Amino acid sequence: MMLTVSEAINQRRSIRSFRSDPVSDDAIYAILEAARLAPSGSNRQPWRFIIVTDKGEKTRLRKICFDQAFIEEAPVVFVCCVDLAAYAKAAREKRSQEFIDYGVIETLSGYFADPAVRELFLNAPDTDLNVHFPTAMANTYIAVEHMVLTATALGLGSCWVGAIGSAEEMNALFHLPPNTLAVAVLPVGHPVKIPPPRPRISLDSILLRPLPTRR
Ligand SMILES: Cc1cc2nc3c(=O)[nH]c(=O)nc-3n(C[C@H](O)[C@H](O)[C@H](O)COP(=O)(O)O)c2cc1C
Structure with a gap:
């Protein structure tokens, strides 16, 4: 049984320790389908993915991502990329x-x-496609959060990894096509434990002006 959207939003945590049991193909497909269905400006859908399960590749990916151990530990890692050609x-x-x-x-x-x-x-x-990078990244991040929430809804854990060291090393490892850049890495697996919620700033502090009084 899958969690509802609000249950998934509430129960999601960044999980940085995974059990070794594999993630099912059905779950991997469900996570990818959640990405595919994400909205994007002018429906450009700039997101592209590489699914990594190979131990050697995960070890190299861990190194590129500042040696974060849970990347190697996760049974499956999604390398989330933008394809700037989506804007050509x-x-x-x-x-x-x-x-x-x-x-x-x-x-x-x-x-x-x-x-x-x-x-x-x-x-x-067509101008220099690189001008579209911030837009492509913003749109791809929407797809990645769809993946995160779907993983949570399926009882899995994940952790956003934005700390990607070297685009050159990423290209060398995955032979990314032209105009394609990795913008996030998402390790997914069964959590060892679900930690309590992490702190958030108050509603007051995110409102730039006070809420209108409730009717
Ligand atoms: C874009 C983005 C990049 C992140 N990069 C990393 C990362 O490289 N390593 C890491 O351990 N956590 C990373 N995080 C996770 C955050 O630290 C985490 O979301 C935050 O501390 C709140 O904790 P919570 O997700 O458990 O609620 C990232 C989160 C986001 C949204």
Whole structure:
């Protein structure tokens, strides 16, 4: 039985110690499907993944990620990448056609409902794809959090790893295609134990102005 979304949000912890029992293929597919279904700006879906179960690869990955031991310990590790080509003109045209085919166009509003503006975006020449890196990373992080919550909902543990040392070493290890960069590493496995919740700053301190009084 899977947890509900709010149960998964509440019960999720960063897990940094895993039992050795494997993660089922069904769970791996469910986690990937959760990533695939994530939303992204203009539906560009820039996320790409490598699934790592090989001991030698995990050892090398651990080294690249500042020697964090739980990366090697986890039965499966997802290397989460962005493909900047998702922002190139060819992909832009494809996604734009889908917006037409699926009737999304009719639901757009304001500036983006203007065919002249859409034409302008569509026909803009390809610039240096690297300018899209922050957008690609932000969108991919949404997919990664879908994976994290799905793992939790399945009774598994995970820990976001953003500390990736060297893009060159990552490329050498996984032969990443052109325009592809690793932005997060996600070890997943059965938790040794579930720790208590970690502290969070108060609601007051995240509100930039006070809540309107409740009706
Ligand atoms: C983008 C991102 C990168 C992170 N990178 C690391 C990491 O490299 N190593 C690590 O041990 N934890 C990492 N964390 C986990 C955080 O330390 C953790 O989410 C935070 O301390 C709150 O604890 P909790 O997740 O158990 O609630 C990362 C979390 C996020 C969201």
